[in-house]
Amino acid sequence: xxxxxxxxxxxxxxxxxxxxxxxxxxxxxxxxxxxxxxxxxxxxxxxxxxxxxxxxxxxxxxxxxxxxxxxxxxxxxxxxxxxxxxxxxxxxxxxxxxxxxxxxxxxxxxxxxxxxxxxxxxxxxxxxxxxxxxxxxxxxxxxxxxxxxxxxxxxxxxxxxxxxxxxxxxxxxxxxxxxxxxxxxxxxxxxxxxxxxxxxxxxxxxxxxxxxxxxxxxxxxxxxxxxxxxxxxxxxxxxxxxxxxxxxxxxxxxxxxxxxxxxxxxxxxxxxxxxxxxxxxxxxxxxxxxxxxxxxxxxxxxxxxxxxxxxxxxxxxxxxxxxxxxxxxx
Numbered sequence: 077x078x079x080x081x082x083x084x085x086x087x088x089x090x091x092x093x094x095x096x097x098x099x100x101x102x103x104x105x106x107x108x109x110x111x112x113x114x115x116x117x118x119x120x121x122x123x124x125x126x127x128x129x130x131x132x133x134x135x136x137x138x139x140x141x142x143x144x145x146x147x148x149x150x151x152x153x154x155x156x157x158x159x160x161x162x163x164x165x166x167x168x169x170x171x172x173x174x175x176x177x178x179x180x181x182x183x184x185x186x187x188x189x190x191x192x193x194x195x196x197x198x199x200x201x202x203x204x205x206x207x208x209x210x211x212x213x214x215x216x217x218x219x220x221x222x223x224x225x226x227x228x229x230x231x232x233x234x235x236x237x238x239x240x241x242x243x244x245x246x247x248x249x250x251x252x253x254x255x256x257x258x259x260x261x262x263x264x265x266x267x268x269x270x271x272x273x274x275x276x277x278x279x280x281x282x283x284x285x286x287x288x289x290x291x292x293x294x295x296x297x298x299x300x301x302x303x304x305x306x307x308x309x310x311x312x313x314x315x316x317x318x319x320x321x322x323x324x325x326x327x328x329x330x331x332x333x334x335x336x337x338x339x340x341x342x343x344x345x346x347x348x349x350x351x352x353x354x355x356x357x358x359x360x361x362x363x364x365x366x367x368x369x370x371x372x373x374x375x376x377x378x379x380x381x382x383x384x385x386x387x388x389x390x391x392x393x394x395x396x397x398x399x400x401x402x403x404x405x406x
Contacts, residue, residue: 135260141249142257142264145271147305149248150338157241161233172232179239189228192235197225200238202310286323290397292389293375294368295319305336311363311371317352319362319386327353362386 133156140149164172169185176183181196194215201213211217212231219226227235257264291299298316302308308316313334320330327349334345352360364385368374383389 137248137250138252138256139260139263139267141252142260143267144249147336147338148267148271150245150305150307153241153245153248154338156244157237160240161237164233164236172236176232176236176239179236179243181236181239183232184224186226189226190232191224191226192232194220194223194225197227197235200235200242203238204234286320286325287394287397290390290393292380292383292386292393293377294365294373295386295390297375298373299333302333303336305338307337307339309371312373313348314352314360315363315368315371315373317349318360319390321349321353321359322362322387323390 136152140152164175167175173183173185176192181192183190183192197218198215201215204213215225288296288299295316298308298312299320302313302316317330320333321327327346330349331342331345334340335342354360362385363371365374365380365383368386379393380389381392383392
């Protein structure tokens with residue numbers, strides 16, 4: 077899919093790490109640059125553009141498997157899925173339905189648009205919550221008959237994009253021997269350096285106005301996941317955002333926390349944070365410990381005691397740290 081020629085991400089997208097795009101694309105910018113060991117005996121002249129796409133995709137997966145970096149893998153999966161979605165717009169209906177079948181999604185053509193089993197719809201639509209179009213992805217707002225949900229062609233493409241992203245991400249990293257990685261060592265070393273520099277720009281220094289040591293275990297875990305570039309489920313992102321707003325972080329500070337997310341969109345993220353902060357009339361409070369348990373975000377610890385809300389834990393730990401600091405003469 078052209079991953080090594082920059083098509084893994086939009087070159088003009090400021091949220092896309094330059095190091096990944098540049099370090100890969102400048103190495104193999106077209107058929108002439110592909111190493112002999114990847115040609116499998118064929119001449120460069122015999123390679124078609126599609127051959128080059130397949131080779132570059134395979135090579136990108138090899139490099140990512142050698143790096144074994146979760147952030148890059150998630151970023152790669154997202155960009156490849158977005159690219160595949162754009163290519164789907166050029167394909168005929170037979171190809172579209174065959175792809176859906178290969179992804180385990182039973183899609184049927186309807187008089188207007190398509191339909192799919194509600195379980196498949198829920199599996200991928202749930203991940204699209206928290207966007208400006210959140211309401212349309214709720215099952216209650218869909219045309220629903222006989223266990224099937226009806227979707228437009230554009231909506232089908234969006235759901236297939238999520239399925240492709242999940243598939244690519246689940247297949248990486250591959251099990252690759254050290255001797256194979258030696259063949260692309262020069263790329264790997266450069267990527268490691270650039271990755272380290274990129275991460276330094278988005279370290280936790282942006283969120284030092286509060287006491288991180290006083291965070292309850294559940295929020296510390298969610299914050300660490302966000303800073304390390306993991307995609308938080310909608311409920312988890314809401315819990316973390318509403319909590320951080322409640323302890324005094326600004327909208328800008330919270331937006332910066334999510335910059336490492338593979339699908340980071342500053343406008344969308346800012347809209348979501350402002351919405352939770354009451355920009356549309358209602359300021360949301362963080363979920364209780366009981367709710368966090370339901371969504372699997374609760375991390376029971378002795379630090380929590382009998383607290384029923386993470387804010388109770390934070391305030392208690394904050395007071396304790398302030399007392400210790402005062403007693404030590406800090």
